[in-house]
Amino acid sequence: MRALNAMLSTAGTGFLTLMSAGAAFAQDRQVGPTQDGWYLQEAATPVMEELTRVHDIVQVIITLIVIFVVGLMAYIMIRFRESKNPVPSKTSHNTLIEVIWTVVPVIILVIIAIPSMNLLYMQDRLPQTQMTVKVVGNTWNWLYSYPDYENVEEYVSNPLDETQSKQVGQPYLLATDAPLIVPINTKVKVLVTSVNNMHAWAVPSFGVKMDAVPGIINETWFEVFEEGTYYGQCSEICGINHYYMPIEVKAVSQAEFARFIAGGGEVEDKFAKLEGGAAVSAAND
Ligand SMILES: [Cu+2]
Incomplete structure (x- = not known):
């Protein structure tokens, strides 16, 4: 399963890379939903690794149960069909079978519950985090701020339109003009709230x-x-614009993140790298 997952994830990343190939400049590694994706996305954090593991375990268990139940039904329908079994059994109960079909599902549910609860607590209970970011939902964009760093001002992350996304080699409806920047190998606490109606940062x-x-x-x-x-x-x-508030997180090296903070949260203009970038940028402002 893990190998399959890794293979599919690679295929997924490949798709995004392919999409970027026609763009003016190469984008770095991009992980997100893909056109023909049918499996979980590549795990980028310990929580997602654990989530993938639990998903794979449950997948195997439920597949075996489906095979068993469908097999049993097929056997009963064929073996006890009217023509083969004209006088039906009058059996109304069988204590042993009833105990088995009660106890076995309980055991299966307990087996599933243990890793599930572990995963829930892993997501829910924060470890000792090293920094905090604040995410505020707005109609319809995200506001990001870094409460630990007073010199970095809160900023708005807006979606790029179709033409802009193509220009910077990023997928439309996922690309933004200002990603949330975080350092790698750092435990980040995320505070999530909204200024108007409910959203979800996912x-x-x-x-x-x-x-x-x-x-x-x-x-x-x-x-x-x-x-x-x-x-x-x-x-x-x-x-109305629920579909149009994508989330883009750019994970950078700790040195690069330190530069981002020292620079007061200034990020490189995505359009500056393009040929005639100034004109494009100005046209979109
Ligand atoms: Cu929303």
Whole structure:
């Protein structure tokens, strides 16, 4: 399963890379939903690794149960069909079978519950985190801030339109003009709230999906292993532009993150690298 997952993830990343190939400049590693994807996204954090492991275990168990039940039904339908079995059995109960079909599912559910609860607590209970980011849902974009660093101002992350996405080699409806920047190998606490209606900040490859509720500050965490751009989408139907508030997280080296903070949160203009970047940028401002 893990090998299959890794293979599919590679295929997924490959797709995004392929999409970027026609762009003006090469994008770094991008992880997000893919056109023909049918499996979990590549795991980028310890929580997502554990989530993938639990998913794979449960997948095997439920597949075996489906095979067993469908097999049993097929056997009964064929073996006890009217023509082969004209006089039906009058048996109304069988204590041994009833005990088995009660106890065995209980054991299976307990086996599933143990890793599931472990995973839930891993997501829910924050470890000792090294920094904090604050995510605020708005209609319809995300506001990001770094409470630990007063010199970095809160900024808005807006989606790029179709033409802009193509220009910078990023997928439309996932690309933004200002990603959330975080360092790799750092436990990041995420505070999530909203200024108007409910949203949800979700990044599948992080195993993170947290409701953004006005008046409530929810918290979650992640630790990204590798540098790259990770995509997510608002995952709580929030109104007419719900589809149009993508999430882009750029995980950078700790040195690069330190430069980002020292620079007061200034990020490189995505359009500056393009030929005639100034004109493009100005046209879109
Ligand atoms: Cu939303």
